[in-house]
Amino acid sequence: MTDPALGKWLHDLVADLLPPMRSITGDGVRATLRTVARALGETDGAPGSELTVHEVPSGTPVLDWTVPREWNVASARLVGPDGKTVVDAATNPLHLLGYSTPMRARVSLAELRPHLFSMPDRPDWVPYRTSYYNENWGFCLTDRQLSTLPDGKYEVEIDTTFTEGSLTYGEIVLPGETDDEFLITTHTCHPAMANDNCSGIAAATLLARDLAAVPRRHTFRLLFIPGTIGSITWLARNRESVGRIRHGLVLTGLGDGSDPTYKRSRRGDAAVDRAAAVALAQSDRPYRIVDFSPYGYDERQFCSPGFDLPVGRFGRGQHGEYPQYHTSADDLDFVTPGSLADSYTLLRRIIAICEQDRTWRNTAPYGEPQLGRRGLYRAIGATMNRQAVEMALLWVLNLADGTRSLLDIAERSGLPFDTIAEAAQALAGVELLAEVPGEAFGKIEVGGV
Ligand code: ZN
Numbered sequence: 001m002t003d004p005a006l007g008k009w010l011h012d013l014v015a016d017l018l019p020p021m022r023s024i025t026g027d028g029v030r031a032t033l034r035t036v037a038r039a040l041g042e043t044d045g046a047p048g049s050e051l052t053v054h055e056v057p058s059g060t061p062v063l064d065w066t067v068p069r070e071w072n073v074a075s076a077r078l079v080g081p082d083g084k085t086v087v088d089a090a091t092n093p094l095h096l097l098g099y100s101t102p103m104r105a106r107v108s109l110a111e112l113r114p115h116l117f118s119m120p121d122r123p124d125w126v127p128y129r130t131s132y133y134n135e136n137w138g139f140c141l142t143d144r145q146l147s148t149l150p151d152g153k154y155e156v157e158i159d160t161t162f163t164e165g166s167l168t169y170g171e172i173v174l175p176g177e178t179d180d181e182f183l184i185t186t187h188t189c190h191p192a193m194a195n196d197n198c199s200g201i202a203a204a205t206l207l208a209r210d211l212a213a214v215p216r217r218h219t220f221r222l223l224f225i226p227g228t229i230g231s232i233t234w235l236a237r238n239r240e241s242v243g244r245i246r247h248g249l250v251l252t253g254l255g256d257g258s259d260p261t262y263k264r265s266r267r268g269d270a271a272v273d274r275a276a277a278v279a280l281a282q283s284d285r286p287y288r289i290v291d292f293s294p295y296g297y298d299e300r301q302f303c304s305p306g307f308d309l310p311v312g313r314f315g316r317g318q319h320g321e322y323p324q325y326h327t328s329a330d331d332l333d334f335v336t337p338g339s340l341a342d343s344y345t346l347l348r349r350i351i352a353i354c355e356q357d358r359t360w361r362n363t364a365p366y367g368e369p370q371l372g373r374r375g376l377y378r379a380i381g382a383t384m385n386r387q388a389v390e391m392a393l394l395w396v397l398n399l400a401d402g403t404r405s406l407l408d409i410a411e412r413s414g415l416p417f418d419t420i421a422e423a424a425q426a427l428a429g430v431e432l433l434a435e436v437p438g439e440a441f442g443k444i445e446v447g448g449v
Pocket of ligand 1 (some may be wrong): 319
């Protein structure tokens with residue numbers, strides 16, 4: 001797809017994903033996964049791109065946590081003294097406090113106030129509030145509306161249910177040539193916000209579609225999981241196999257106008273950290289790379305010390321740093337097709353580098369081999385200048401000693417990764433390089449359990 005078509009495809013999917021009453025459990029998550037499945041099915045239906053929906057029963061112990069009761073919303077409305085609706089979750093899911101307990105009551109404005117949430121500094125925005133682990137009920141509304149509420153009796157009509165149901169998450173596995181895994185995850189628990197989290201769901205969906213259609217060295221595993229409890233649940237259920245994860249990316253906030261931002265894994269020097277740094281540095285535009293911190297999204301769980309997986313986070317604006325964060329202003333205008341397409345293109349680039357990275361050994365390491373007589377310059381990049389190609393050949397021949405991967409060589413030489421990869425391919429074609437099996441990505445890192 002061209003960038004405009006790509007951006008429109010992603011933006012349209014964000015719009016489709018926006019409406020359901022999403023939370024960490026419940027029918028909103030299932031509706032979201034149906035939209036994802038539809039978006040996958042609308043394409044060529046490449047084998048392996050099917051979404052598996054997992055249901056994990058409430059009460060299941062998961063690491064130090066327990067899968068909570070399932071929450072669903074039939075309706076939620078606040079009616080004023082004049083009999084008119086003040087707010088209704090049917091018009092905007094953000095109006096209901098997430099995980100609100102059911103409540104039927106006739107209350108005064110003074111009794112109601114502790115249950116109303118607004119943003120005095122942003123009087124036209126509705127805040128996003130949840131109360132997952134403390135029982136509470138409430139409504140969120142604009143401060144402008146709150147300030148005009150008259151005294152009198154209000155009808156609280158919150159029809160929510162908590163049941164011994166399940167936690168729902170989606171998983172797509174695209175087998176590759178090897179069992180080495182590339183994990184891609186995105187959260188699915190935020191209602192009615194376009195950047196956080198519909199942009200991540202849309203990008204992960206398109207990745208599943210696109211990766212299903214191409215040859216893959218890694219096995220790709222894509223997770224659509226509720227934040228925190230979802231990654232904890234997945235890790236608890238897959239504890240024995242996480243050692244296969246060689247690279248991972250948490251996708252969040254890919255559609256706003258901030259610069260692309262990569263957050264390193266806890267390790268800080270995992271191959272995915274280095275691939276992201278190379279991809280961003282060579283993208284010839286402003287970007288940010290930030291260090292790991294034990295705060296943010298599901299990288300907190302994947303990078304907890306017992307797992308310490310090579311999982312970074314890719315997105316643009318970070319949680320809390322843009323004013324629209326966790327408000328009704330995180331809408332379809334805040335997220336643009338241009339930013340979505342740009343993020344997606346960079347994401348593919350990071351993945352492509354991890355896919356192409358290899359470790360080679362120079363088969364003629366004593367003195368420089370004669371390059372001219374082997375026709376190497378004709379074998380690579382008619383579009384590349386001869387000097388860059390020659391430098392790439394020399395760097396690869398010098399550093400390909402069986403311990404350094406192409407990523408190492410790209411970093412040390414400062415040459416574009418693609419040029420290095422092409423040079424290696426050409427040298428392998430004339431048997432000046434032999435691949436070192438099982439030594440892709442330099443040192444193999446295995447996540448502890
Ligand atoms: Zn959030």
